[in-house]
Amino acid sequence: MLVQQQKLILSPYMEIYNIVVPKDNLLRQINELVDFSFIYDELKDKYCHDNGRNAVCPVRLFKYLLLKAIFDISDVDVVERSKYDMSFKYFLDMAPEEDVIDPSLLTKFRRMRLKDVNLLDMLIDKTVSIALKNNIIKSKSIIVDATHTRARYNQKSPREILQERSKKLRKSIYKIDESMKEKFPAKNKEDDLKKEIEYCTNLLSVVKKHENLIHHPKVSENLNYLEETLQDDIEHLAIAEENDAKIGHKTADTSFFGFKTHLAMTEERIVVAATITSGEKNDGKELKSLYEKSKKSGLEIDTIIGDSAYSEKGNIQLAEENDLKLVSKLNPSVTQGFRRKENEFQFNKDAGMYICKAGHMAIRKARQGKKNVSKNQVDTYYFDVEKCKICPFKDGCYKEGSKTKTYSVSIKSDIHKAQIEFQNSEYFKEKSKERYKIEAKNSELKHRHGYDIASSSGLFGMNLQAAAALFTVNIKRIIKLIGEK
Incomplete structure (x- = not known):
């Protein structure tokens, strides 16, 4: 049975917090900045209200998950620390003498109460609304990029x-x-x-x-x-899937097994949208979703900044349709017009190669034809035919007995002239300098909040991890910017 946690805690020891938890303590600042009642409102229908034992308030359990993200510790360690760390107890709205929960409750909370809840978008939207309310976001640009997270299991080749x-x-x-x-x-x-x-x-x-x-x-x-x-x-x-994890490529020679988090961030370094995919997905394909989520959160957007992965034809058309400036350098291999089997072969900008439906990367490429002639040049990508012979998707893709397997794309010499002209403008060059900010944000997520390896398996677990981590980095950034006013 769910009983809403009381705001007023009746304990003769509450004054201890004013002595041992200073005003500049991060957890105190987060408590004062964020009204967490939205968590209760979102999850109350997941509980029974008139039968059974009293349940631990979902707000407190959610705060435990935030503490895990802030300090990058396990369920057992976060509960253990909440026994003696007064800043933890203060953040959790506990009386100093109050007993802690059993760590197994956090597992149950994640699996039973957070299932079917779009926690990622909800938490990002909450931080964006706080940032807008405090007049922190003033830019009209979003910076987009993807960062990889290795799967917790099956990391061996x-x-x-x-x-x-x-x-x-x-x-x-x-x-x-x-x-x-x-x-x-x-x-x-x-x-x-x-x-x-x-x-x-x-x-x-x-x-x-x-x-x-x-x-x-x-x-x-x-x-x-x-x-x-x-x-x-x-x-x-x-x-093979490790509950949705897939092999992705960072360069032509290095790969990872896991997930990708696609981010949109303002120039003030506030994350305003995110999507989670398996590791092999193309970065550029997520731009539309990131833009729509950013708009939905209440932002005014006139510019999108990203690397060459976002310069594919569909994204340039998206920018034109929405009167946006796309600050993304053209790459001839990702700006093609119509391509045969376009949905089955995706370009990986880090490796500079195409990847087939089965996740195999081309082993080499060759350019055919001459520039500035009536016939377009063609880039031909060669795949390892031995892998094609035993591929589960070979029907309709690999012809039995063939000694080679290639995929060719035509390079249009007369396409994207407006984007090429914009690429040479001073505005493009100046806005391109903002892109480093999102790379720094990715580094912060990995090195301070344990985002380099998934804390659990599957896309569901990765979404929960992303929700807590991105909420944390946004709130920390908002507190810093408010302090600088």
Whole structure:
């Protein structure tokens, strides 16, 4: 049963807070700045109001989640600290002598009470309304960018998984018969998944010839584990979902397994919109959503600032339709007109390569044709045909028996002339200098609020983590700007 938390706490020890929690304490400042009753109003329908034991107020549980984001600590640690840290107790609206909750309640709160609640947009909109009320946001520009967060689980590559499992098998055998070292095939030392699969297959073949070994439980267990991994589609493992996480690429040579947070931020460094996607998604495709969310929060926008990932044709059209200036440098590979299978192949601006529907990146590209002739130049991207042969999406994409798999895009020499002209203007050059601010915000999220690794699995968990972290960084920024007035 839900009973609204009383604002007046009847305790003879409340004056302690005025002594031990100074006015410039961050948690005191947040409590004084934000009326958290909107959390109660949003979640009250998730509780029973006339039956059962009294529930812990959702506002207090939500504040626990904020403390986790502010101090980057676990459920157990945040509850433990609230036993003795008076600033925590003050922030949580607890009496000094009051008992703390059981940490398991936070897990239940996230799973049961926050399900189907768009907490991310709600919290960002709340901070934006506070910023507007305090006349903090004066610019009419939004800066857009995406930051990656690694998945909490399954961060190893398929080759690393095979290496680990074959190593366990060998070690279990050496404990029984060290002479087997001489009979095993030479280890693969190249960063090549195909060769690793070949090595593991040969290793299993050798082990299975020695029945005296495979009857040992530990050997049998490790052998079955490795064989099961090989029997599974190893290429599927490379792009397998970890409850929505996917492989994304930071450059042509580096990748991550996890999620992307797409952000829109004002020049005052207040985040005004965000969307969460799996890691392989294209940054530019999220611009429309970020713009619409920013407008909905009450902002006036005349300029969008971003890197070359946002200069694709659809975004330039969006800017023209809404009388916006798009400060995003053109990249010939992302500003194409009509492209064959446009939804199946997306350009990754960090790597400078296209990625197919299965998540595989092109291994090289070549430009064909000459400039300034009647026929357009073409960029042709080449994919690893060995991956295409076993790809679950090969039907209609890869022709059986083909020795190559390519994807070509035509570079229009006469397209986007207005954007090219705008790109050379002083306004474009000056506004481009503002883009570093969002990179600094991404760094703050990762290094101060644990945003480099997901705190739980799945898009739902990532949305909750983003909501708490972005609410925190916005409120901290608002408090700083109010103090500078």
